[in-house]
Amino acid sequence: MAASRREVLSLRLFFVTDFVTNFTKSVSAADFHWKRSMEAILPVLLFVAIAAAVSVGLVFAAGLIGPNRASAVKEMPYESGMDPVHDTRRRFDVRFHLVAITFLVFDVELLFLYPWAVASRSPAGIDAAVSEGLVSCRGLVFAGALLFISLVVVGFAYDWRKGVFRWR
Amino acid sequence: MSDFLPSPLTLAALVKIGLLVGGLMTAAAYLVLLERWIAAWVQDRRGPNRVGIPFTKISLFGLGQPLADGLKIILKEDFTPKHVDKILYNAAPLVILAASLAIFAAIPFGSVLPPLNIPGLPDPVPFLVAPGLDVGVLWVFALSSIAVYGVLLGGWASNNKYGFLGGLRSSAQLVAYEIPLGLGLLGVVLAAGSLKLDAIMNAQAESGVWYCMAQPLGFLVFFVASFAEAARLPFDLPEAEQELVGGYHTEYSGIRLLLFLVSEFLHMITAAFLIVIMFLGGWHFWGITGSSQQITWLEALLRFGILSAKILAVIVFFMLVRWSWPRFRFDQLMNLAWKVMLPLGLANLVTVAAVEEFRPQFTEALGATTAGWLAIAVPWVVFFVGWILAGILTPSGTDNRPIRAHDPLDIERGIREHDLAETELAGTR
Numbered sequence: 001m002a003a004s005r006r007e008v009l010s011l012r013l014f015f016v017t018d019f020v021t022n023f024t025k026s027v028s029a030a031d032f033h034w035k036r037s038m039e040a041i042l043p044v045l046l047f048v049a050i051a052a053a054v055s056v057g058l059v060f061a062a063g064l065i066g067p068n069r070a071s072a073v074k075e076m077p078y079e080s081g082m083d084p085v086h087d088t089r090r091r092f093d094v095r096f097h098l099v100a101i102t103f104l105v106f107d108v109e110l111l112f113l114y115p116w117a118v119a120s121r122s123p124a125g126i127d128a129a130v131s132e133g134l135v136s137c138r139g140l141v142f143a144g145a146l147l148f149i150s151l152v153v154v155g156f157a158y159d160w161r162k163g164v165f166r167w168r
Numbered sequence: 169m170s171d172f173l174p175s176p177l178t179l180a181a182l183v184k185i186g187l188l189v190g191g192l193m194t195a196a197a198y199l200v201l202l203e204r205w206i207a208a209w210v211q212d213r214r215g216p217n218r219v220g221i222p223f224t225k226i227s228l229f230g231l232g233q234p235l236a237d238g239l240k241i242i243l244k245e246d247f248t249p250k251h252v253d254k255i256l257y258n259a260a261p262l263v264i265l266a267a268s269l270a271i272f273a274a275i276p277f278g279s280v281l282p283p284l285n286i287p288g289l290p291d292p293v294p295f296l297v298a299p300g301l302d303v304g305v306l307w308v309f310a311l312s313s314i315a316v317y318g319v320l321l322g323g324w325a326s327n328n329k330y331g332f333l334g335g336l337r338s339s340a341q342l343v344a345y346e347i348p349l350g351l352g353l354l355g356v357v358l359a360a361g362s363l364k365l366d367a368i369m370n371a372q373a374e375s376g377v378w379y380c381m382a383q384p385l386g387f388l389v390f391f392v393a394s395f396a397e398a399a400r401l402p403f404d405l406p407e408a409e410q411e412l413v414g415g416y417h418t419e420y421s422g423i424r425l426l427l428f429l430v431s432e433f434l435h436m437i438t439a440a441f442l443i444v445i446m447f448l449g450g451w452h453f454w455g456i457t458g459s460s461q462q463i464t465w466l467e468a469l470l471r472f473g474i475l476s477a478k479i480l481a482v483i484v485f486f487m488l489v490r491w492s493w494p495r496f497r498f499d500q501l502m503n504l505a506w507k508v509m510l511p512l513g514l515a516n517l518v519t520v521a522a523v524e525e526f527r528p529q530f531t532e533a534l535g536a537t538t539a540g541w542l543a544i545a546v547p548w549v550v551f552f553v554g555w556i557l558a559g560i561l562t563p564s565g566t567d568n569r570p571i572r573a574h575d576p577l578d579i580e581r582g583i584r585e586h587d588l589a590e591t592e593l594a595g596t597r
Contacts, residue, residue: 037300039177039300040298040299040300040301040302041298041300041301042177042178042181043177043178043181043184043185043273043297043298043300043301044270044273044274044297044298044301044307046178046181046182046185047181047185047269047270047272047273047297047298048266048270048273050185050189051189051265051266051267051269051270052262052266054189054193054265054266054269055261055262055265055266055269055427056262058242058423058426058427059246059258059261059262059423059424059427061242061423062241062242062244062246062422062423063246063423065242065243066242066243066244066245066246066422066423067245068245068246068247069245070247074247074249075249075250075251076249076251077249077251077326077327077328077329077419078328078330078413078418078419079328079329079330080413084329088327088328088329088332089327092332092336096336096339096340099340099343099344099502100339100340100343102506103343103344103346103347106347106510107346107347107350110347110350110351110354113354113517114306114354114357114363117354117357117358117521118357118358118361118362118363119361120358120361120521120524120525121358121359121360121361121524122361122362123361125361138525142521142525145521146518146521149514149517149518152514153514156510156511156514160506160507164506165502165503165506165507167498167499167502167503
């Protein structure tokens, strides 16, 4: 049986009002959340601004107060009293580059472990997820974390065997 | 009218920031004096003891020295050499000082105040600039990484060989020790279940077990790594005076050099704060401070005093170590970071994770007391086993002889050997 025109209209109206109320609710919730996080972040921003102002102010004040007498010798690079030899921008040991790459890999892997570490024992973490049925059991999460750590260890052993950490 | 005034929360944050910045700058100045006194005591000579009130004979044990030094350095010429990269050269000290000050946005410097009943302020007021920041530990970690940028920029922009080498070494060292540092942090974060430093202190106060007892291996790793991050002896390779003059700040003078030196001391203070807050119980001491959040003025003062005393003790330890141990060689430094600290840190993480994972089961089976002791005993066993294994597996720690082994990175080796074989062949002909 086809719905009457009036029923369709009322349904449509219902959906529209429902959508509007839900949308405003979510927007106000987001607004509330935004306000809360602004309240949390504002002191941090203030601190960064003040720290920057203090350091810039110190340099500026010293620039105003101090003398300014340049000389040819003063403007040379300091090399223990010798005339400088060669340019500074030359090739350097590639192992510094390797350290940077290895650091990047391990640091990112550590960052992946942070959410697990925080959630592991906090009341709103894994236990809450288990009781809500989002995760079947704690052991699974623990095993996953251990698997991830063991992958890190495998990568570490590979790097060691390849001699990435050898410096002499 | 009230719209133009900042909210009580903002005002409270501003007051705390003012107290912290002022206190930290003063502390850095007077720690220099303390360090010189300790150096004098260790070397059996007189330290700075003359400067007191100007134009009088009153010397006050030399307490005027930091003020005189500060005044003198501000009156010095603010000089930028011609050969440097101007923008980066000027930015480096600003970046490093701003970052090392702003770290303290997430670091608590006490417990809480008793209820003040000021409208608009939540009670009790915490000793923390940004109490709503959920990612405290990550903020600290991130800003201490930005310090690396200051060092690297300074070293590179100086266009000086000492500065360049110092910057390279320094960045490699800071970057290498950031991983053990992060691993040490992870164990604590896992046990406390929060990234907030005040929550970490509260967790230790409530259980009465400081994390240096529950995670000795993590404590060791974090302690050594924070020495390296603060670039204190025996890890002061970035500015090894005998080799690199001043390292990355060779070309700096006057106020910019002061900014570098102040931020170095701030790094040490930060390291001491972190060690105390995360591993030595923060403001907690058994039988004195209590552990609740509802406290009296006396208790608030006591907690602040205990936290400060612990931090001062750690800083004095830093200074005593400086005058007791020689500097590492660079390969020893890298060996320690990658081949000792990283595996030990991983071992600590896995141990702590396993202990925390199975603690409820053991509490059910053995009772809370036995399970609690077991949770302390297991990490200590791992600590000693790890220490001994690290000692056995890295015997080259004190070995000074160069290793003549095949270096996989030495791509010219094959060519050299080829040439050698050619000449030998030519000789036999």
